[in-house]
Amino acid sequence: MTVESTKNKSGPFNATGAGGTFPRDFLILDEDHLRVIRVRGEIETDLTAGVSHTGIGEASGTVVVSSGLRAGDQVYLLRSVPNLQRSDYNAQGRVRTDQVETDLDLLEMQIQDHGEVLDRALVVPVSEEMPGEEAMREFLLAAERSAAAGAAAIRANNAADLAEAAAGMVVRDPYIILVLGQSQARGNAGSTGGDYSTPEGVFFWDNDMSGNSSASFVEGTAWRQAAFGTPPLNIWNGGQSLYANNLALAAARKAWKQGFAVYVIQIAIGGTPAETFITDAGLSANGWTRTGGEDMTPFMYPGIRTAIDAVPGRAGSAADALFWVHGGDNAFELPETHASKVKVVFDELETAGLIDQQQTPIVSSQLATYGERTTKIKRHAAAMYSLQYRCPTLRVVETVGMATHDGIHATGRAMGEWGARYFDATMTPPVYQNLLGRPLPMEANPDTGFLDFTYAPAIDNARAAPWNPVSTVSDVMDAYEDSILGWCFRRAAGSQGVVVCRYKWDKPTRAKAVIEVAARSSGTSAIGWRIYEFGADGELLDPPFIGQWFENNGAYPFNGSARSFSVEINPSGSSGPTFRNETRYWTFGLVYGTGTGDDIRFNLRRFDIEQVTTGGAWVNVLGSRSPNAAYTNTNDHEVEVALSGVPTAQQFVQVSEDGSSWISVGRLSAGTGDTCTFTVPIGHQYRINGPVETLNFWAERRR
Incomplete structure (x- = not known):
């Protein structure tokens, strides 16, 4: 391979949401050699989580960012090859030509990367005797002096002096x-x-x-x-x-x-x-x-x-x-x-x-x-x-x-x-915040975003209504030892139901919904929470809820410290509650009482949807997999697969990027119980290419 271009940076690209796909038009040999830089205001941040790549080893490709952005951000892609040389050539030893060429390519990229940095640096003329560091200090002091001149003119409140000072000052918005x-x-x-x-x-x-x-x-x-x-x-x-x-x-x-x-x-x-x-x-x-x-x-x-x-x-x-x-x-x-x-x-x-x-x-x-x-x-x-x-x-x-x-x-x-x-x-995004200081990513104004309760059998729609913040906070809080106050709600006897907040979850990745609530009831009403799912067009999916818990008054420490509950939400194909729409999810938290005569009060201290970025359990998917059928990794991360089977004739385990050209990554020998493990890249298909009379197991592991 050769390095045919001096380019090592793409952008700026304007973000329109929490993620996006951005083109790269220069060569990289390793994804760790690419910085994905978010610019928000004047703050530059390297994005590392939720980033995937295509075209590694090629002169073009794409970078997919699944989270960490918001509309108005700018994204730059910048190659930054480490200043290291890891090849060790032995005297009289055999050296592969492709290894030598790769090392030379990396060296050329290092030179280009340093050149890009120098292009952004302050460089004094050849005839200048002042060292660069001293020149930078003088430059900054000159800016301060110019700003001071502008300040003096404003203090004088004289338009002519202000104009004269502004002519030589560094302009600040x-x-x-x-x-x-x-x-x-x-x-x-x-x-x-x-x-x-x-x-x-x-x-x-x-x-x-x-x-x-x-x-x-x-x-x-x-x-x-x-x-x-x-x-x-x-x-x-x-x-x-x-x-x-x-x-x-x-x-x-x-x-x-x-x-x-x-x-x-x-x-x-x-x-x-x-x-x-x-x-x-x-x-x-x-x-x-x-x-x-x-x-x-x-x-x-x-x-x-x-x-x-x-x-x-x-x-x-x-x-x-x-x-x-x-x-x-x-x-x-x-x-x-x-x-x-x-x-x-x-x-x-x-x-x-x-x-x-x-x-x-x-x-x-x-x-x-x-x-x-x-x-x-x-x-x-x-x-x-x-x-x-x-x-x-x-x-x-x-x-x-x-x-x-x-x-x-x-x-x-x-x-x-x-x-x-x-x-x-x-400088923070305009979102509601809880008292713990963590942003709650609510998407809709609850004044217009409340749910219609008719689809929820446990809710009596005739009595259901949005709950307003509680009128007297002491009714909810004074009995508690802790001082943390969140969203306080109360619904008097004879009514039920409150939609607390709405979340937007863009990617079908493993997540966890967490609620922390202190509550009490005058009677025996159950306290419940459900996660409801909506499709890309905002329609409620059927059945509507994918996770829930209930607590009866006798079992819940209403007059003590708040408790936390969580439910893990997985992409389709995993165990446990699953998202079913593959493009966008709208989820609501719903807290309510089922009784008809109880006075129920809440101090909701936290309600978050958290992405689970590490770990991931192995899941038995044998019941949903068949030989000679292709499956696609629709996640935003790689999927690990382990399977075992006994065919009467030898079959191969294969992976394909386009569904037509298949690469064998494992083999199931005739009459034996071979085991095959492999990793499926994002967007790739995978299959056993022929009949297998006995499948012993088929397990997959996602993040």
Whole structure:
């Protein structure tokens, strides 16, 4: 073989879903010599799991990625031959010509791979005496100095100076963060310590809320370089001679490290309810009244618009992220009331063109970690998690492990971690999340995605209804020792049934569905869970459910810690519950009670579909296999096969890529009980090529 091309990279390819097939148009001799690189934002990640190859040893082929992608990602294929030479030639020994040629091919590929890296490197001119490392350092310092020049111009608020500075500066895309909230957002005087750095290129709109009331609020007029002592970073702790640290600054600092020029609009007043940020019309339409008299809406709507329009190149646009740092003063309300008020805030911001609830990352969080077992923090968490039903871009940040200085407010150091988590959340996909911090891959908004229960014989459709988040979290949680709160539900006596979430599972691979739930019933109702399967077009398959468990009240520790249950879901041909549609699966979790007079309550803490990527049991498939019949490996991984038989005439075990050209990989001799083991590549067919009078066994092993 020869190396006829200098090319060693393909892409970028745009991903449209969780997986895809991507063409490779250069030579590789080993699949381990190919990097499959996912680019998400500015983060590059090598994909190793769920990747398969065709055309190894050829100048073209394909790479199939089964998981790890989402729409908007880019994929690159890059050859990277290890810098090793593993052939050992003996003096006077015989050397195969194909081995020598392969070694030379690999050497040429190594040279080409290094050349590709050098093409992306900073190279100084031949006449330059400065070493490359020093030149890179000077280049980065020049960028910092240019950014500082731009910052100085913005501080001066002079358009001519700004234009002059921009002519020589490294351009960073603006990233606008809108922050609304209470004292954790404004800054608490005792929240000192931690990182106080203010990078050049992080700007705050200079409204002043140090008076902590709408009456004393001073509207901003200009973007200022972030600096403690300059509004709004001017909450003073005289006793420690320090300014309060700031959550939004910590988030902005991390965004700046990602390459953005960051602009923060912060509007917050300590000790105020959500009504502070709702217009009079919004309150009246919902029958609410303004509590405490604070009303920020006359200032915040024109102020936010003015600030965004003053960001270079962003006039008329919306914020890039909304941080809702609020909740303590509404946390004693029923969760659905609290959630509804926050939703009105979001709706009014959208009506004003300041956010887009389908696009703008919206981030909230649990309350500070004080009183983790109190009703207050549980109700607040229930409100925020239930709001995710109606606001698909809402992320909820955990506060686990964050220290407080007064039992309520975070320390300055914890404030820095909290802000970093807020920014990290904006970079995560817009999915519902459980309290354990793992994303639940729900596909549909439950407001429109609930099932019709008529197909489920165990459900009385006349009484079945979607369950809403529980009204009083203490009804479910206060009896439990642990503090973990998930999705809380309640269905009063005389009704049953709740569809919790919907999952999309694209590949017929071995998987495991896991549920963790704490529940209790006032009577003897059974608590059940089923996995329902849907085909590629969304139709319910018949029979509908493929896995289930039931527990009666007497057998279930409802007033103790939550329990986990799981059921393994296998591709067709395996033992246990199986998927039947070969292209796409829609599965639902269904939790319900079968009694007619029981009050049933749930705290659902986890519901995940997990791919099983290792192991795999041998399965007896003798009953579904016959000699002289071809079978196809439709999985996204190789399948191991072991079989034994006694033919009257010799037969061969064969594998084929196209169903016409067959390669023998084993033999069953006449009159003996030979055993044959082999591996079937993805998409290949396999068979015994003739009659076998006695099949002793036929077993297969998948992942």
